[in-house]
Amino acid sequence: GKDNENGARLAVEEINAAGGLKVGDKTYKLDLVAEDDKADPKEGTLAAQKIVDSGAVAVIGHLNSGTTIPASKIYSDANMAQISPSATNPKYTEQGFKTAFRVVANDNQQGAVLANYAADTLKAKTIAILDDRTAYGQGLADVVERVAKQKGMNVVAREFTNDKATDFNAILTKVRATKPDVVMYGGMDATAGPMAKQMTQLGIKSTFLAGDGVCSPEFIKLAGDASGILHCSQAGEAVEKLAKGTEFVDKYKKRFNADVQVYSPYSYDAVYIVADAIKRAGKVDRASITAAIPATSYNGVTGTVAFDEKGDVKGGAISMFKVVNGKMEYVSTVR
Known part of the structure; x- marks a missing residue:
């Protein structure tokens, strides 16, 4: 979540440094109010209520679909625009709230791209699918399962864990027995890192396939030598392929002394x-x-942003990456 906050903070600081926002005969400075929802749905609604009560005029967030969806009702009731830089579950914008927007592609697109990549690029015939039972993880895994079957792949295992787990030996032992070409995981980097390590320790030779919640430098750090088994998607263009991407990465690194994880360019554009x-x-x-x-028709770091009638970003792209020698390497972009 810190990456999201940093992206928004960078935009706020730039706008204020340039003199603020001129509206009519008044000039306003932007003030960033940050709340931590701890990736917990209950905490998410509490954080949303605090933001509404603070007098804020719009919200950039939340990070996870599991908190974004319940919080969206609170923002809708307050008629307060909510732009999520990272929540990809389709349900978020299917509720009919006029206040709900997102600047990334959703999981119907992302799940289909992952399944097609497994079949067409990795030439997989068999796939085991795991998820962390969150709105994001399970939602993404369900789409992959549906499209994988349409592509003629054999789904040899469908297992689940939770988003706080660290020991995956039981489900991975079941998976190993099915000898899948690909193991797909719907979840986040914090659990995917240890999972990749344990796959390698158990001698599972499958390619590890995951979505944007895993496609980060943090995964590489957590998985260590096992990180090379990962192929993953990010909702959007690869930052380095964007016209203003390199400039953003440099600014971010200079300001926060850290690498861009995944979503800071999206929270930056959202501001x-x-x-x-x-x-x-x-x-x-x-x-x-x-x-x-x-x-909106805004030309930002992540490309030109416009919204459809639901609040989804128009023409959202999905980029595929693989880990090579401990670094994310760009593979391709699907529109």
């Missing part, structure tokens, strides 16, 4: 999208900002 909506609305109240966002 500028709110600023753009305020300028176009000519007002700083929640209702005016929410009403202005659907007409």
